[in-house]
Amino acid sequence: MKPRILHAHPGIGPKVTGVALVAADYFSARYDLDRIKGVFSRPAHKLYGQPYVGRVLVLLGAKGGVATSWMLREMSERGLAPLALLLNTANPIMAQGAAFANLAFLDRFKGDVTAAIRTGETVTVDPVAGTVTLEG
Amino acid sequence: MRLTDIERAMLAGKLGEPRRWAIEQQMRVGRFFDAKDFVEVTQVHLMADTESLGDSGVRFLEELAAESEAERRVRVPTVTDPRGIDFAAYKRLKQTERMADLERRAIAAFRAMGVMMTDTCINYQTIMPPVRGEHLAFGDTGSTIYVNSVLGARSNFEGGPAALAAALTGRAPCYGYHLPEKRRGTAAFALKTRPQSLSDWGAVGGIIGRKLQSYWQVPVIEGIEEAPTSDELKHFGAALASFGTVALFHMVGVTPEAPDRRRAFGRRAPPRAKPITAADIRAFYGSYGAKGDKLDVVVFSAPQLSLVEMQSLAGLVSGRRIHSGTTLLAATSPEIKAACDRMGFTAAIEGAGGIVASGVCFYQMHAREIGEANGWRRLMSNSAKLVNIIGGYGYEPVLATMERCVDSAVAGKVL
Numbered sequence: 001m002k003p004r005i006l007h008a009h010p011g012i013g014p015k016v017t018g019v020a021l022v023a024a025d026y027f028s029a030r031y032d033l034d035r036i037k038g039v040f041s042r043p044a045h046k047l048y049g050q051p052y053v054g055r056v057l058v059l060l061g062a063k064g065g066v067a068t069s070w071m072l073r074e075m076s077e078r079g080l081a082p083l084a085l086l087l088n089t090a091n092p093i094m095a096q097g098a099a100f101a102n103l104a105f106l107d108r109f110k111g112d113v114t115a116a117i118r119t120g121e122t123v124t125v126d127p128v129a130g131t132v133t134l135e136g
Numbered sequence: 137m138r139l140t141d142i143e144r145a146m147l148a149g150k151l152g153e154p155r156r157w158a159i160e161q162q163m164r165v166g167r168f169f170d171a172k173d174f175v176e177v178t179q180v181h182l183m184a185d186t187e188s189l190g191d192s193g194v195r196f197l198e199e200l201a202a203e204s205e206a207e208r209r210v211r212v213p214t215v216t217d218p219r220g221i222d223f224a225a226y227k228r229l230k231q232t233e234r235m236a237d238l239e240r241r242a243i244a245a246f247r248a249m250g251v252m253m254t255d256t257c258i259n260y261q262t263i264m265p266p267v268r269g270e271h272l273a274f275g276d277t278g279s280t281i282y283v284n285s286v287l288g289a290r291s292n293f294e295g296g297p298a299a300l301a302a303a304l305t306g307r308a309p310c311y312g313y314h315l316p317e318k319r320r321g322t323a324a325f326a327l328k329t330r331p332q333s334l335s336d337w338g339a340v341g342g343i344i345g346r347k348l349q350s351y352w353q354v355p356v357i358e359g360i361e362e363a364p365t366s367d368e369l370k371h372f373g374a375a376l377a378s379f380g381t382v383a384l385f386h387m388v389g390v391t392p393e394a395p396d397r398r399r400a401f402g403r404r405a406p407p408r409a410k411p412i413t414a415a416d417i418r419a420f421y422g423s424y425g426a427k428g429d430k431l432d433v434v435v436f437s438a439p440q441l442s443l444v445e446m447q448s449l450a451g452l453v454s455g456r457r458i459h460s461g462t463t464l465l466a467a468t469s470p471e472i473k474a475a476c477d478r479m480g481f482t483a484a485i486e487g488a489g490g491i492v493a494s495g496v497c498f499y500q501m502h503a504r505e506i507g508e509a510n511g512w513r514r515l516m517s518n519s520a521k522l523v524n525i526i527g528g529y530g531y532e533p534v535l536a537t538m539e540r541c542v543d544s545a546v547a548g549k550v551l
Binding site for chain 2: 009010011012026030031032033034036041042043044045060061062063064065066067068069070071073074077078089090091092093095096097099100
């Protein structure tokens with residue numbers, strides 16, 4: 001099967017390949033994660049209880065709070081960060097956190113990225129090109 | 137991005153490694169948001185609690201602080217958001233020596249850079265309120281939305297490393313809410329009932345925030361016939377920013393960029409206003425309710441309390457006794473704490489068995505660890521922002537008025 005390519009605004013961070021974890025929900029490292037156990041810990045979140053470490057997180061957008069800007073790097077240094085973050089719409093905090101942590105990060109897709117990728121699919125995120133390639 | 141001579145010098149490392157790191161970070165973010173250039177800022181508000189920083193963040197600060205004084209000093213007045221430890225209260229709250237050590241190291245690094253340790257999220261009430269049109273780099277969602285909306289200043293959310301970078305360069309990438317054309321309304325809401333308490337105002341912020349969920353949305357609120365107080369707008373804005381990642385709102389007839397409906401939306405055709413009713417507010421409370429449950433902790437925080445709120449709390453607890461199975465904690469800024477000490481409010485609250493913490497905010501105090509150490513699960517607060525955040529830390533939150541929170545703290549159960 002031919003790979004599918006999704007187009008976004010050019011992003012931040014390195015090119016990476018990994019397995020997607022997808023939900024039609026929002027994201028904040030402080031509000032949503034147990035950063036010690038490496039799981040979503042907010043009961044109301046659609047990914048509650050799911051491990052996120054090393055996954056390409058695909059979500060609707062950012063939620064309130066500024067702590068993610070520090071936390072992504074700290075999580076990365078402890079080996080408890082996601083591999084990449086893909087959002088329909090970013091806020092500055094996510095971009096600042098990705099820049100500080102050197103985490104692969106994209107937003108402003110053509111269409112809803114949470115509908116275009118399924119959990120478990122292998123994807124390659126290329127922030128310089130602003131693309132996500134879904135392996136066929 | 138277009139760079140000036142001094143910005144090029146910073147990028148080339150001619151003004152030292154901290155400023156080279158800072159402007160490089162800012163350019164990565166600026167390019168991401170298609171900023172054409174930088175704008176000089178006059179104040180920086182820096183969020184850097186040690187729970188967020190962690191060991192790696194503190195080490196990073198120490199590396200910057202180890203550079204020469206000329207290279208590490210901030211270029212514009214820079215103040216801090218609440219910290220994770222109140223050294224006068226941390227043992228009572230069962231915070232650890234490891235947390236306190238991390239805090240001491242972070243404070244030493246910030247002081248070496250010339251950062252003023254104000255440790256407050258209500259700097260717009262207590263330190264230096266910005267003025268209309270002033271460009272800032274504010275790094276707390278509550279402070280940013282307040283100064284953008286209520287005071288007409290201009291800032292994006294500048295999270296910890298971004299605010300630190302702005303402090304080192306004296307500028308911020310010019311996009312988003314630095315630009316007049318981005319500050320016009322995009323959504324409309326009509327208040328059909330007058331909120332009666334700070335928690336009601338927070339609930340309204342939460343209701344609107346839940347409907348927006350995008351940083352680039354600017355809600356316009358209509359139907360306010362009498363100007364709210366600073367504390368009411370503080371709770372409203374903090375909840376709106378927390379539930380919706382919103383950084384700017386307009387209130388027709390109240391906030392400076394919305395003298396009337398037409399100017400709130402600029403050239404855009406105003407959308408139809410969605411009503412916010414008393415039933416909506418009741419339903420919002422209903423999503424954070426649990427009458428009859430044993431109550432572990434009552435928290436007044438997020439944002440820190442003003443002097444007026446502290447006076448209200450002191451009046452409510454005066455002559456009463458907090459239940460032995462419940463902890464009551466109020467967090468305020470160091471400046472307000474000193475005033476409360478002087479005016480007897482601290483004595484009233486602590487005399488009733490409560491704790492007044494200074495320079496901290498509950499969710500920034502390693503909330504998961506102190507919850508586990510103290511056996512806290514059921515939490516009650518009049519802060520919609522706090523009940524939104526704290527569920528992810530393992531708490532079961534209840535939202536209520538300050539009066540009901542105090543009555544419940546005395547009873548030891550949720551009333």
